[in-house]
Amino acid sequence: MDLNTAEGSRTAVNTTSSKPGQHEKSASPADSDLLTSCVHCGFCLEVCPTYKLTGDENNSPRGRLRLWREEAEGRLEQDPWTDFYTSECVGCLACESACPANVPYGKIFENIRHQHVASGRYSPSLMLRMAAKAATYPLLMNLAMLPVRMLRRRGWLRGTMSVPGRPASIQSTASLARQLMQRHRPSGPRVALLTGCLMESVFREINAATVRVLIENNVQVIVPDDQTCCGAFQEHCGLEGAEQLQEANRKAFGKLQVDAVLSNSSGCGYALGRALSGSQTVRDVLTFLGEHGIIPRKRDSNKAQVYVDLPCHLVHGQKAAGIPTNVLDATGYRWQLAPAARDCCGSGGTYQMEKPENAREILARKSAFLNDAEGDPVILATSNHVCMMQWHSALTHSLVRRPFQVKHVIQLLDPGEDF
Amino acid sequence: MQPSGNRVHLETTLRNCVSRGRVLTSPAQLAGYDTDGLGYKEYRPDAVVIPADTDELIRVLQSARQLGVPLCFRGAGTSLSGGPVAAQGGIIVHTSALRAIRKISPEGFWCEVECGVTLNQLDEALKQHSVFYPPDPSSGPVCTIGGNVATNAGGAHCFRYGVTSNYVLGLEVILLDGSVHRFGGPAGGRGRWREDWKRFMIGSEGTLGAFTRFWLRVLPRPEKVWTFRATFPDLITAEKAIHGLVADASYPVAIELMDPRCVAMVENSPMAVGLPVDSFMLLTEIEGPAALVDARVESVAEILRNAGSRDVVYSDEAILRGKLWKARKVAGGLMGQLSADFVVQDAVIPKRALAELLQLVYDEADAAGIRAVNVFHAGDGNLHPNFLFDSRKPGELEKVELIGKRLMQRVVEVGGTLSGEHGIGNDKAAYMPLVFGPDTTRLQLAIPAVFNPRHQLNPLKVFTERRFTP
Numbered sequence A: 001m002d003l004n005t006a007e008g009s010r011t012a013v014n015t016t017s018s019k020p021g022q023h024e025k026s027a028s029p030a031d032s033d034l035l036t037s038c039v040h041c042g043f044c045l046e047v048c049p050t051y052k053l054t055g056d057e058n059n060s061p062r063g064r065l066r067l068w069r070e071e072a073e074g075r076l077e078q079d080p081w082t083d084f085y086t087s088e089c090v091g092c093l094a095c096e097s098a099c100p101a102n103v104p105y106g107k108i109f110e111n112i113r114h115q116h117v118a119s120g121r122y123s124p125s126l127m128l129r130m131a132a133k134a135a136t137y138p139l140l141m142n143l144a145m146l147p148v149r150m151l152r153r154r155g156w157l158r159g160t161m162s163v164p165g166r167p168a169s170i171q172s173t174a175s176l177a178r179q180l181m182q183r184h185r186p187s188g189p190r191v192a193l194l195t196g197c198l199m200e201s202v203f204r205e206i207n208a209a210t211v212r213v214l215i216e217n218n219v220q221v222i223v224p225d226d227q228t229c230c231g232a233f234q235e236h237c238g239l240e241g242a243e244q245l246q247e248a249n250r251k252a253f254g255k256l257q258v259d260a261v262l263s264n265s266s267g268c269g270y271a272l273g274r275a276l277s278g279s280q281t282v283r284d285v286l287t288f289l290g291e292h293g294i295i296p297r298k299r300d301s302n303k304a305q306v307y308v309d310l311p312c313h314l315v316h317g318q319k320a321a322g323i324p325t326n327v328l329d330a331t332g333y334r335w336q337l338a339p340a341a342r343d344c345c346g347s348g349g350t351y352q353m354e355k356p357e358n359a360r361e362i363l364a365r366k367s368a369f370l371n372d373a374e375g376d377p378v379i380l381a382t383s384n385h386v387c388m389m390q391w392h393s394a395l396t397h398s399l400v401r402r403p404f405q406v407k408h409v410i411q412l413l414d415p416g417e418d419f
Numbered sequence B: 001m002q003p004s005g006n007r008v009h010l011e012t013t014l015r016n017c018v019s020r021g022r023v024l025t026s027p028a029q030l031a032g033y034d035t036d037g038l039g040y041k042e043y044r045p046d047a048v049v050i051p052a053d054t055d056e057l058i059r060v061l062q063s064a065r066q067l068g069v070p071l072c073f074r075g076a077g078t079s080l081s082g083g084p085v086a087a088q089g090g091i092i093v094h095t096s097a098l099r100a101i102r103k104i105s106p107e108g109f110w111c112e113v114e115c116g117v118t119l120n121q122l123d124e125a126l127k128q129h130s131v132f133y134p135p136d137p138s139s140g141p142v143c144t145i146g147g148n149v150a151t152n153a154g155g156a157h158c159f160r161y162g163v164t165s166n167y168v169l170g171l172e173v174i175l176l177d178g179s180v181h182r183f184g185g186p187a188g189g190r191g192r193w194r195e196d197w198k199r200f201m202i203g204s205e206g207t208l209g210a211f212t213r214f215w216l217r218v219l220p221r222p223e224k225v226w227t228f229r230a231t232f233p234d235l236i237t238a239e240k241a242i243h244g245l246v247a248d249a250s251y252p253v254a255i256e257l258m259d260p261r262c263v264a265m266v267e268n269s270p271m272a273v274g275l276p277v278d279s280f281m282l283l284t285e286i287e288g289p290a291a292l293v294d295a296r297v298e299s300v301a302e303i304l305r306n307a308g309s310r311d312v313v314y315s316d317e318a319i320l321r322g323k324l325w326k327a328r329k330v331a332g333g334l335m336g337q338l339s340a341d342f343v344v345q346d347a348v349i350p351k352r353a354l355a356e357l358l359q360l361v362y363d364e365a366d367a368a369g370i371r372a373v374n375v376f377h378a379g380d381g382n383l384h385p386n387f388l389f390d391s392r393k394p395g396e397l398e399k400v401e402l403i404g405k406r407l408m409q410r411v412v413e414v415g416g417t418l419s420g421e422h423g424i425g426n427d428k429a430a431y432m433p434l435v436f437g438p439d440t441t442r443l444q445l446a447i448p449a450v451f452n453p454r455h456q457l458n459p460l461k462v463f464t465e466r467r468f469t470p
């Protein structure tokens, strides 16, 4: 090659894919290329909650990838420690955001989890299995959770789901949406809403707030009756069943004449986005409202202070920049990002249940600021119901020794039940 | 690898050394420590210890000495030269828990940090006091100060500010016998700290002792930064710009160059920024008090234009500056996306030899069918040819190593040297005879002999002669 003309340089790079990270690398899960895509630079170490907790390289993305790779290539025997380090991963995907080589860690982790469950190396607890099964029968789950909704409404519930709230006991979100569509007749863009399994059966008040905010902002909301759980739960646990759920959702949402499919929980939105890729664009409701424009709320008191935490599956999964500032401004509250807002709170889908000690320690570090945070009241706002449960546990486990409220951002925009 | 009886003894002994720290001994606990930033060369340790504090670390060193097993220190394991790996087995001491920033003295312009503090962690803390620590290896988000001092790390802005050694006021080191020494200190060494052996320690790559604490010099944070990006149709014009910048009174803080192969790699990727693919891309920055740097902006742009660039772009605005740096910043990651492995050489050369050595890289790489791209610190002649290959394909690694050898041979012939910032590790140890004859090697080896006579600390690193014999 002649230095001064630099010939040949153009042929050097394969550009067959338009997605970063997919060049010259197979996306096939079985392909060892996925495992070798890690160049061992270590850029993911400092964002990983379990590495920060333990200082153990094996408990980092780079370490886990190394163990899986060496085992796949026959240089490391199957070892309970590999299973242990695999089980330690929160699944927050912060490592994907940090990785300059675009290693599809989430995909690899999911594949490994499935292999470990299929071969009996990892066995999700009976409770998780039952919950995963229940999620595949939305009607049954809604019925089974009726007492939970009723107890929550009265503030009598204890435990992880005890985040204060007033879910409707009987009326479904779909029925509420039909009723409000009739009453207000919005004429703007048409969206279909994913109501989710736990969201609809336990945290239904958030779905209701979502419908009200959208309709108030002139958005037409459809809630397909034949939709089902997004399958994230099953995928996360490495259990079978996610594929059928995704197929059902493709049927429910795939052919709808809508401008977007919306989700109000980042993890569910991330999973549904992958299921519907190619047929519908799945958006987070707050991102959608940020672009659509939103009526601001007025507040009398200016003493309240909102601390906004960003769910991992929003910023690292869906790769959103964050929650739009115009949406946060529209809440009418003084707000600021929580310290380390892009770091995991320890909730990670089912992590609270599987690794309660780690989850608590991660949260203890992250929530410490609330002890002397300014504001009356102090509100911690996020956009994922699992993160809400986790943040609320900071109170129930006395990690934070002063009262604070946990809210979904959409609830801060809610025109109220009388709307 | 230790026989199994010894391994049990090793494990028990190490467990007695730590109470809050961790000891890892199962194969799947060791595998995570098989390699460093090189990734494709693996060395299995016999044990890993993550001490919770210095006292635990002292006990580990003393026990290792008694047991007669090799010891290797590891910070973030981002070394690109095979530094923090157990080349002869033994114990890896991971410093991940020693990460307290103990003091920041903004008036005294120094800070005191533990060895496992990461560069970004330090920067975040210093920001609040409007000071900064200049050495800026691009592994900053993860690499530790311990690793930086042990390799005498550099970075883009070290062209003006100088490398790590210029900022170490003092350090605390634990020798193999467990004795704790302080060389230098915040005020340059007083009283018991007077002895200034720290220069021996900096760049010693874990062969003399374990660094636990540092006193580092910090500077006032620059008030304003201007970033310039320009492309050049050929190396002649790019070099003219480099020479112009180096000699100019505006005194740029960084001068980075990307060769056409690297530019094309970026432009043919989704990260494209719109550079002409046949060009050399140069980045430079000036920084300081606003009035001073604002007055110099035009003269820097003029140097770039006069040298032959027709697309000089510059900005003092953070987001735009980020965009100007983008091609440079994404290059490393893209290499990772494009190939299973890559190795980066770190030669320092007299600037006059740049054209010849780049041509050598291209000729050798093309002949071997290996892709090579160059992105480097042009201001201080620190060449970084990156070779993209797949270690799983038979013969590829050998080809890359042969190219490296030929390149280094010529680098030394033209008056250059083997490493500017990444260190020697075991990856470049074989090239050391190119630089040091038998007499100097003897002197070089005499230094570790004082601290570490049997080469128990990080054996087979820096000099191949440094083999540990129990």
Ligand SMILES: Cc1cc2nc3c(=O)[nH]c(=O)nc-3n(C[C@H](O)[C@H](O)[C@H](O)COP(=O)(O)OP(=O)(O)OC[C@H]3O[C@@H](n4cnc5c(N)ncnc54)[C@H](O)[C@@H]3O)c2cc1C
Pocket: A040, A041, A042, B036, B037, B072, B073, B074, B075, B076, B077, B078, B079, B080, B083, B084, B095, B115, B136, B137, B138, B139, B142, B143, B144, B145, B146, B147, B148, B149, B150, B151, B152, B153, B154, B155, B156, B205, B206, B207, B209, B210, B211, B212, B332, B421, B422, B423, B458
């Ligand atoms: C993507 C990427 C970009 C990079 N860019 C640069 C760059 O711009 N400039 C540059 O100089 N380097 C660069 N490097 C190389 C590497 O980051 C540096 O060498 C860095 O200083 C290593 O720090 P570490 O904490 O990872 O140390 P490690 O890799 O863990 O160790 C490096 C050496 O230091 C020794 N060591 C570590 N801690 C101690 C201690 N406490 N006491 C005694 N010895 C110790 C180890 O034994 C080893 O020999 C880059 C690496 C990567 C992967």
Ligand code: SF4
Pocket: A047, A048, A049, A050, A051, A060, A061, A064, A088, A089, A090, A091, A092, A093, A094, A095, A096, A105
């Ligand atoms: S997903 Fe989160 S917890 Fe798991 S390896 Fe990546 S950063 Fe760590």
Ligand code: SF4
Pocket: A037, A038, A039, A040, A041, A042, A043, A044, A045, A061, A062, A065, A095, A098, A099, A100, A101, A102, A103, B336
């Ligand atoms: S950042 Fe990506 S390439 Fe680097 S070690 Fe982590 S996973 Fe591997």
